[in-house]
Amino acid sequence: MSLIWIIVLMNEIHGYKACLEIERTALLEIKSFFISFSDIGYDDDILPSWVGEDDGMPSDCCDDWEGVMCNATTRRVMQLSLTYTKRSHLRDATLNMSLFHPFEELQSLDLFLNGLAGIYENRAYDSFGSLKQLKKLNLGHNFFNDSILPYLNTLTSLTTLILSNNSIEGSRTKQGLANLRYLQVLDLSWNRNITSGSLTRLGLANLTNLKELDLGSCGITTLQGLAKLKNLEVLDLSSNYIIHGSLEVLANLTNLQVLDLSYNRNLTTLGLANLPNLKALDLGYCGITTIQGI
Structure with a gap:
C-alpha cells in the first residue's frame, strides 16, 4: 500500500512522466503573452x-511541445527556446519576467x-527569487536599451549572455553588468552606439572569467576596460x-587564441x-600599411 501511495504522490507532483502542472500552466501563459502582442491571424x-x-x-509539455526541454528525472523545464515567437515587428512588447518564475530549474532561455x-x-529586482540556475540567456535582435541592464545584473548565475543587435549604449548605467562574475561568453555585437568609454561603464573590467567577447560593429575606437580580461x-x-x-591593451x-580586427x-x-x-588572426579590409613585432 505504501508503494501505491508513493506512486500516486509522484503522479500528483510530477504528472508522472509529464511536466509539472504549475510549469505547464506557466507555459500556456507565456503562449498567451506572445499571441497578445502578435498580428491578427497568427x-x-x-x-x-x-x-x-x-x-x-x-x-506532455516535456516531450511534445516545441522549444521545451525538461530534466529527465525531475521533469522540470530546463531549456526554453522562443525564437521569433512574437509574429510582429511593428508592435514592441514589454516582457513580464514573472512569467518565468515557476521554472526553478531553468538553465537556458x-x-x-x-x-x-x-x-x-x-x-522588485532585489527580491528576485527565481531563475537562480539560469546560465544562458539569448536576447539578441530585439529593441532593448540600457534600461534592461539593472535587471540583467541580478542574474548572477549567467555564463552566456547574448545581447547582439539591440540598442545598448552603456552610457546610462552605474554598474552595467559588473555583477555577472561567472560570465564566460558575452555578445554585444551590432549595438552601434557603444562608445569606447561605455566599455568601462558596462562593467566589463569585472568580468574576469570571460573567455569569448564579441564587440563587432559597436562603434568603438579604443579598448579601455579590457586589460583585466x-x-x-x-x-x-x-x-x-x-x-x-589602442592595441597596446x-x-x-x-x-x-582568436582575434578578429577585420573592417577597421x-x-x-x-x-x-x-x-x-594566438592561432587565428583576421585583418581583412583594414587600412594596414605597416606590421610590427608579429
Missing part, C-alpha cells in the same frame, strides 16, 4: 504544439528576434574604428607582440 502559428485540456488535445523593448517584474580566448573587434595605439590578453579601416599600423597563444 494565433494558430504561435507555438501550435503547446495545447491545454481546453483544446481537447492534452499532451532563448528570446531571440521577438521585437522586445523592455522587461519588468511583479517583484586575461582569460579571454576569443575577441571580435570587427567593423569598428580601432586605431593602432592586447598585450595583457596572453590567453587570446582606421587601423594602419599593426603591432601584436606578447600573444603567444
Whole structure:
C-alpha cells in the first residue's frame, strides 16, 4: 500500500512522466503573452504544439511541445527556446519576467528576434527569487536599451549572455553588468552606439572569467576596460574604428587564441607582440600599411 501511495504522490507532483502542472500552466501563459502582442491571424502559428485540456488535445509539455526541454528525472523545464515567437515587428512588447518564475530549474532561455523593448517584474529586482540556475540567456535582435541592464545584473548565475543587435549604449548605467562574475561568453555585437568609454561603464573590467567577447560593429575606437580580461580566448573587434595605439591593451590578453580586427579601416599600423597563444588572426579590409613585432 505504501508503494501505491508513493506512486500516486509522484503522479500528483510530477504528472508522472509529464511536466509539472504549475510549469505547464506557466507555459500556456507565456503562449498567451506572445499571441497578445502578435498580428491578427497568427494565433494558430504561435507555438501550435503547446495545447491545454481546453483544446481537447492534452499532451506532455516535456516531450511534445516545441522549444521545451525538461530534466529527465525531475521533469522540470530546463531549456526554453522562443525564437521569433512574437509574429510582429511593428508592435514592441514589454516582457513580464514573472512569467518565468515557476521554472526553478531553468538553465537556458532563448528570446531571440521577438521585437522586445523592455522587461519588468511583479517583484522588485532585489527580491528576485527565481531563475537562480539560469546560465544562458539569448536576447539578441530585439529593441532593448540600457534600461534592461539593472535587471540583467541580478542574474548572477549567467555564463552566456547574448545581447547582439539591440540598442545598448552603456552610457546610462552605474554598474552595467559588473555583477555577472561567472560570465564566460558575452555578445554585444551590432549595438552601434557603444562608445569606447561605455566599455568601462558596462562593467566589463569585472568580468574576469570571460573567455569569448564579441564587440563587432559597436562603434568603438579604443579598448579601455579590457586589460583585466586575461582569460579571454576569443575577441571580435570587427567593423569598428580601432586605431593602432589602442592595441597596446592586447598585450595583457596572453590567453587570446582568436582575434578578429577585420573592417577597421582606421587601423594602419599593426603591432601584436606578447600573444603567444594566438592561432587565428583576421585583418581583412583594414587600412594596414605597416606590421610590427608579429
